[in-house]
Amino acid sequence: MVVAESKPIEEILAMVADFDKILLTGCKGCVTVCNAGGQKEVGILASALKIARKKEGREIEIEEITLERQCDPEYIDQLEEPIAKNNYDAVLSMACSVGPQYIAKRYEDTLVYPCLNTTFIGGALEHGVWAEFCQACGSCGIHNFGALCPIARCAKSLLNGPCGGSAGGKCEISPETDCVWHLIYERMSRLGQLDKMANVVMFKDWTTSRDGGPRKIVREDLKQ
Amino acid sequence: MRLNYPSNIKIINVPCTGRVDILHLLKAVEDGADGVYVAGCLEGDCHYISGNLKAKKRVAYAKKVLEAIGLEPERVEMYNLSAAQGARFAEIAREFTERIHQLGPSPVGSGAKAA
Numbered sequence: 001m002v003v004a005e006s007k008p009i010e011e012i013l014a015m016v017a018d019f020d021k022i023l024l025t026g027c028k029g030c031v032t033v034c035n036a037g038g039q040k041e042v043g044i045l046a047s048a049l050k051i052a053r054k055k056e057g058r059e060i061e062i063e064e065i066t067l068e069r070q071c072d073p074e075y076i077d078q079l080e081e082p083i084a085k086n087n088y089d090a091v092l093s094m095a096c097s098v099g100p101q102y103i104a105k106r107y108e109d110t111l112v113y114p115c116l117n118t119t120f121i122g123g124a125l126e127h128g129v130w131a132e133f134c135q136a137c138g139s140c141g142i143h144n145f146g147a148l149c150p151i152a153r154c155a156k157s158l159l160n161g162p163c164g165g166s167a168g169g170k171c172e173i174s175p176e177t178d179c180v181w182h183l184i185y186e187r188m189s190r191l192g193q194l195d196k197m198a199n200v201v202m203f204k205d206w207t208t209s210r211d212g213g214p215r216k217i218v219r220e221d222l223k224q
Numbered sequence: 225m226r227l228n229y230p231s232n233i234k235i236i237n238v239p240c241t242g243r244v245d246i247l248h249l250l251k252a253v254e255d256g257a258d259g260v261y262v263a264g265c266l267e268g269d270c271h272y273i274s275g276n277l278k279a280k281k282r283v284a285y286a287k288k289v290l291e292a293i294g295l296e297p298e299r300v301e302m303y304n305l306s307a308a309q310g311a312r313f314a315e316i317a318r319e320f321t322e323r324i325h326q327l328g329p330s331p332v333g334s335g336a337k338a339a
């Protein structure tokens with residue numbers, strides 16, 4: 001899933017400093033799962049902003065709504081009625097950064113602000129802890145590395161590791177960070193594939209990644 | 225046992241402090257409470273194993289939120305005591321009331337109080 005975290009409240013407060021009435025929108029997708037922008041977090045942020053503004057003696061009206069997803073135009077349509085009926089000064093999105101862009105595209109005259117910092121594609125290690133596992137390079141090759149991704153999980157994205165900084169299973173960037181190349185070695189050794197590690201992995205064609213510009217997938221079988 | 229505790233305290237019962245959410249604490253402040261505290265069972269004594277430990281973390285989070293928006297984090301607190309400690313209950317009520325008196329009324333407030 002997309003993993004994100006809340007921007008500091010101070011930053012969000014500064015965004016809404018000039019506004020008296022806003023719509024705060026959450027997303028029931030990835031950001032609900034990573035506890036950053038679901039219905040619950042929408043409620044907490046709305047309350048924090050209201051407290052801060054009451055304290056300044058300038059109350060802010062905040063309406064809350066949490067959409068099924070903000071990365072599908074059909075769900076963004078659900079905002080039509082509240083936006084048409086209410087004269088919001090701005091709409092804030094607690095989805096990953098796809099959400100605010102979809103809202104901005106759909107409601108051309110509306111000011112839109114992001115409340116999250118979208119951080120990585122990853123998963124939960126335990127409740128309340130998430131880590132990066134994939135960098136969306138567009139051409140997955142993790143089968144060459146014991147099904148572990150050195151692009152996302154090695155600090156240097158080495159295709160032929162480990163580097164000299166690997167020590168005791170940890171990466172030189174921090175004793176908290178596993179050296180993925182250590183994990184790759186251990187796993188390939190368990191699988192009896194150590195001989196494969198002797199092969200030099202050639203440089204990667206990065207045109208499928210961001211280096212080829214913004215990406216798009218078109219499925220003719222699904223398109224209408 | 226008849227013990228007095230300050231009458232400005234408004235008690236909200238929950239089945240276990242594990243039910244107390246960050247939003248409950250913030251809503252009390254938003255609605256004008258000068259302070260909010262959670263009175264949970266002693267650590268290690270939760271009937272549901274970890275309800276009071278969860279509450280402790282949520283209180284800590286609510287404190288952080290208040291701090292970020294420039295309110296004294298001391299307006300939210302977690303206390304632990306057993307249901308048999310009536311005297312301690314009254315003492316905490318006085319202690320917290322005293323703390324809030326020293327901080328003064330909440331700048332958010334309409335004068336309501338919550339516990």
Ligand code: SF4
Binds near residue numbers: 028070
């Ligand atoms: S808008 Fe972002 S967070 Fe929400 S479901 Fe889509 S990808 Fe996930």
Ligand code: SF4
Binds near residue numbers: 161163
């Ligand atoms: S120590 Fe391991 S994870 Fe860190 S940069 Fe070197 S090979 Fe990559």
